[in-house]
Amino acid sequence: MNFNNTYSVPAWWQRIFSVWYRHERVYNSNFLSNAFPPFLEPLIMLWGLGIGFGAYIQTMGAINYLLFLASGIIMTSSMYTAAFECTYGTFIRLEFDKVYDGMLGAPLSTNDMIIGEVLFAGTKGALFSLAVLIVTWLFGIITYPWSLGAVVIGFICGIMFGTLSMWITSFTHNINHFNFYFTGILSPMFFFSGAVFPLENLPKSLQMLAQTIPLTHVVTLARAFCVPGHFKMQLLYNLLYCVIFILITGWLALQGIRKRMID
């Protein structure tokens, strides 16, 4: 071995990519068990809600109910996968397996690790969105050619819930406490984001509340890509919300995790 070589720190994007690559390798090494659920989930949802409700409700507002529902669960699917990755997944790597401690022995900063992981959550979000889209394409529910764009929104959604979940994880010291996050925060979001029923007929106060939660904005964006005639300038406002949300929760996550890892 030659121990007199020159040393250099990889560029920031190489470091972040190497972290992303670690997650990708782990994910793909369990490819079979990881590849089915994203396809199965939307099938169950569309069957369960679509066939059950769909028998009574043909249209939701002006949209076919199955189309309405499908364009909603493209986002909830992304939300849940990113949230699982950056709560239970992150917590196990942080506290049980000590994978992060191991990575900190290499020329990586805590920021590199968090950003790499959040980008992976975004990637998973995009993949899960794509899986839902493929199912809905096959069943002829979504036919709009722009719908492929919803994958990008799935990525944004994954990043949003990645940073939010990572921040939650940074101050969670008992893995069971994530139950509060999932049932107390994500489940209400699932229902009051306009993913499964429209918000227009809700009481004014609930409508206001719905506008504050992140899922509402990505659902609005995704639906514009899946349902013809929904593109309008207002979508820029939804996008702006996403950017600001990511910046704030991302900053909190960076601070929180760094504080937890560097003593």
Add this chain to the structure above:
Amino acid sequence: MSNNAVSIKHLNKSYGKLKAVDDLNFTVQPAECFGLLGPNGAGKTTTMKILYGKSQPDATPTPYIDIFGHHPKQDALVIKSFSGIVPQQDNLDTELNVRDNLYIYSRFYGLSGSDALKRIAGLLDFMELSEKAQVKIRELSGGMQRRLTIARALINQPRLLILDEPTTGLDPQVRHLIWNKLRELKEQGVTVLLTTHYMEEAFQICDRIIIMDKGRKMLEGVPRELMKANLEAYVMEVYGADGHNYPGITLDQPGIRCETYQDTLFVYSDKQDRLVSFAESLSLSDYYIRQANLEDLFLKVTGRSLNELQ
């Protein structure tokens, strides 16, 4: 920039009221093996963590830290790029197999794929793990995991190797293997900084050591010289005694030094016959005379009773 590999001055670290490191000073020469010894809670691990930026020292008084010309506050990544770090607790990636652990880690240093594969083959061979390349981490024994952790720390061909208790909990075979490997690395010019509480380990591989207790440096020097300067050559252990069992006989005699711990009496002397005659004068039967070792020095310096962190 000095010619030292590592130099530390006025290093302090407190956790609330607990002073983990208390005004620590030491220097390590290039290609030297330097050992930090001390009981649990002496501040060894904290010191190691500070060196690679995992822990931050107290801001006042301002510590002087120089690791090949770099300070961990500004240059933690630079320091880690030329260092190999073996933490106290193995933290291998349990979701990857042996080879992928090294491969993924090589990416963190920006190594190219073909370079990495060549180094990985070499390192698996060096640490005698070639046959385990495809094995999952959980299926490895403790000794194999330790060797893999060391192999991982060598993937960037470091000039500085930081090892926190590299052989704790391992069987003698693996311990000797690791010692041999560390000697080989040292001969190749790698600076080795390690912590241990095995006195034999320090004796076997360390050129110089410091003994720490409660965050402070108690002794510093070459192991053999430290023993000569601070400890008698022989020690007699007398069991079943508590020091009060010998009325009329004073333990305070010229040429010997006595110490009691629970029911064992330790009698130190530079002359073996002095100990024999002492034993005969007390008509002792259950005793054992041996050469004093580093462990005796360690216990002399850090005390025999347990502290609250042990």
